[in-house]
Amino acid sequence: xxxxxxxxxxxxxxxxxxxxxxxxxxxxxxxxxxxxxxxxxxxxxxxxxxxxxxxxxxxxxxxxxxxxxxxxxxxxxxxxxxxxxxxxxxxxxxxxxxxxxxxxxxxxxxxxxxxxxxxxxxxxxxxxxxxxxxxxx
Numbered sequence: 001x002x003x004x005x006x007x008x009x010x011x012x013x014x015x016x017x018x019x020x021x022x023x024x025x026x027x028x029x030x031x032x033x034x035x036x037x038x039x040x041x042x043x044x045x046x047x048x049x050x051x052x053x054x055x056x057x058x059x060x061x062x063x064x065x066x067x068x069x070x071x072x073x074x075x076x077x078x079x080x081x082x083x084x085x086x087x088x089x090x091x092x093x094x095x096x097x098x099x100x101x102x103x104x105x106x107x108x109x110x111x112x113x114x115x116x117x118x119x120x121x122x123x124x125x126x127x128x129x130x131x132x133x134x135x136x137x
Contacts, residue, residue, distance in 0.1 A: 010118035012055035050100035102126025
């Protein structure tokens, strides 16, 4: 069973700031995901680019050097995701970044999707019925 782990805005902010009160919690969740991969369970970790922008994650900035070392892929806000995110944003009344998270959840080819988030309610809304494991930080 393959799994996609997504990060929301606060999870990214926590990852980028060692002084953030949720930094260790996010790292622990990423460690757990990494252990699954070591055991042979396919795991991908990603962040939608709209979330990365909202969180201020500039991959060229020295302040993000630690986060850049982690195997976290970008999910681009291309035409297909942009259309899906716009619809989710309108229906759910969420931010652009949360709409992009919703599009990533709904368009994921993975059998299981996990979102590390500070707002579980919004993640359930943007999933719009797709099964998603929500890890509250």
